[in-house]
Amino acid sequence: GYDISSLMKETGNVTLDVGFVNTAACKSAITYIDGDEGILRYRGYPIDELAEHATFLEVAALLFDGELPSQERLSTLKEAVREASVLPEGLEKIFDAFPEGAHPMHILSSVVPALGTYYADSLSIKDEAAIEKASAALLGAIPTLAAYAYRKSIGESFIAPDPSLEYVENFMHMMFGKKEDKETVDALAMLFVLHADHEQNCSASTVRMVGSSEADLFQSITAGIGALSGPLHGGANSAVLEMLETIQSTGDTAESFMDKVKNKVDGVKLMGFGHRVYKSYDPRAAIVKKTTHTILEKNGKDEQLELAMGLEETALKDDYFVQRKLYPNVDFYTGLIYKSMGFPTDMFTVLFAIGRMPGWIAQWREQNQDPAKKIGRPRQVYTGATERSYPA
Numbered sequence: 001g002y003d004i005s006s007l008m009k010e011t012g013n014v015t016l017d018v019g020f021v022n023t024a025a026c027k028s029a030i031t032y033i034d035g036d037e038g039i040l041r042y043r044g045y046p047i048d049e050l051a052e053h054a055t056f057l058e059v060a061a062l063l064f065d066g067e068l069p070s071q072e073r074l075s076t077l078k079e080a081v082r083e084a085s086v087l088p089e090g091l092e093k094i095f096d097a098f099p100e101g102a103h104p105m106h107i108l109s110s111v112v113p114a115l116g117t118y119y120a121d122s123l124s125i126k127d128e129a130a131i132e133k134a135s136a137a138l139l140g141a142i143p144t145l146a147a148y149a150y151r152k153s154i155g156e157s158f159i160a161p162d163p164s165l166e167y168v169e170n171f172m173h174m175m176f177g178k179k180e181d182k183e184t185v186d187a188l189a190m191l192f193v194l195h196a197d198h199e200q201n202c203s204a205s206t207v208r209m210v211g212s213s214e215a216d217l218f219q220s221i222t223a224g225i226g227a228l229s230g231p232l233h234g235g236a237n238s239a240v241l242e243m244l245e246t247i248q249s250t251g252d253t254a255e256s257f258m259d260k261v262k263n264k265v266d267g268v269k270l271m272g273f274g275h276r277v278y279k280s281y282d283p284r285a286a287i288v289k290k291t292t293h294t295i296l297e298k299n300g301k302d303e304q305l306e307l308a309m310g311l312e313e314t315a316l317k318d319d320y321f322v323q324r325k326l327y328p329n330v331d332f333y334t335g336l337i338y339k340s341m342g343f344p345t346d347m348f349t350v351l352f353a354i355g356r357m358p359g360w361i362a363q364w365r366e367q368n369q370d371p372a373k374k375i376g377r378p379r380q381v382y383t384g385a386t387e388r389s390y391p392a
């Protein structure tokens with residue numbers, strides 16, 4: 001709706017690119033995406049190979065360092081993460097301040113900067129040892145913070161981390177207080193690997209933007225958590241489940257719901273579909289879809305899975321979706337897995353945050369080391385009133 005050429009005359013030589021559709025804000029060597037071909041690689045390694053073979057902490061080290069970790073590097077990171085999974089004394093009390101039923105994403109974005117207050121010696125952005133400590137602190141504490149946020153939201157007491165357990169097993173233990181079977185733990189670990197980084201998405205760009213002012217890692221990551229919470233980004237995984245529930249409760253069929261989407265009735269979208277970069281099947285969604293079948297077959301078939309598959313089938317044959325190149329993204333099927341594992345809907349985006357933590361940290365660290373870094377400060381195209389006088 002703007003008359004760009006006349007605005008340009010008034011504002012000078014700036015580029016208007018709402019939503020950064022064509023603008024690269026940085027150079028990065030971390031994650032490669034080819035959206036047309038549906039390719040995703042971390043540090044050159046294809047996502048399907050990492051999903052099959054790598055552990056989550058191995059992937060974290062790969063994202064931070066650029067290379068797969070040596071045994072020594074991995075065990076140092078594991079130890080630091082294990083130590084940080086025990087929250088600093090006093091931090092637990094902060095959970096008492098939240099009202100019952102508080103959304104776990106809100107709790108998470110409040111307690112992460114609070115965690116930073118206990119790491120005052122690790123806030124320097126110039127000292128690599130401090131940055132490494134802060135990275136392990138965030139990586140180690142986030143499952144505990146997430147599980148405590150959940151326990152608080154259901155009014156149950158906390159379950160302390162168990163140092164004898166591996167990362168994901170420990171998280172499940174703090175959530176549900178029971179030992180999960182290997183298939184469930186491996187599936188969740190694999191989902192974390194799939195979420196670990198995705199180059200300059202909304203939350204990673206936010207982390208970079210905040211970090212560009214030389215804000216520390218805790219402050220920058222907190223901003224990323226806020227960005228992730230929105231339904232157009234990480235919040236889509238819970239929005240998909242809510243969408244499936246709405247369809248079921250209103251008695252819609254896949255076809256009648258799709259008519260509403262295509263006619264943009266009340267702005268309704270097919271949540272979990274579409275992506276700024278992927279114009280073909282999101283490679284993560286393809287892996288998630290397979291896992292959904294495995295986990296749901298184990299835990300019992302689900303009507304919502306049938307409905308989701310029906311929606312996908314309808315969409316992939318429909319001109320509206322075909323012409324716009326809209327395919328399922330990573331969030332389309334994840335919610336069904338999380339639900340079947342026993343996670344409530346409002347925890348889904350928190351799970352995304354745990355998975356994305358290594359990527360946020362790696363993006364912040366890469367920017368911090370970049371000699372060409374610059375404070376992020378976009379320009380604008382002013383469309384307001386011209387000068388006028390205050391009535392005397």
Ligand code: ACO
Nearest residue numbers: 231232233234236261269270271272273274275276324329
């Ligand atoms: N359902 C229906 N129509 C859609 C959808 C959808 N899920 N996604 C895009 N479209 C339509 C748009 O209405 C637009 O149509 P138009 O040309 O008639 O106006 C066209 O497709 C292009 O879409 P844009 O909104 O311009 O695409 P953009 O790149 O800005 O947005 C986004 C990408 C936000 C992911 C969008 O596809 C969307 O809202 N999807 C649903 C939410 C979602 O699943 N988010 C998770 C993204 S992945 C992640 O963060 C992990």
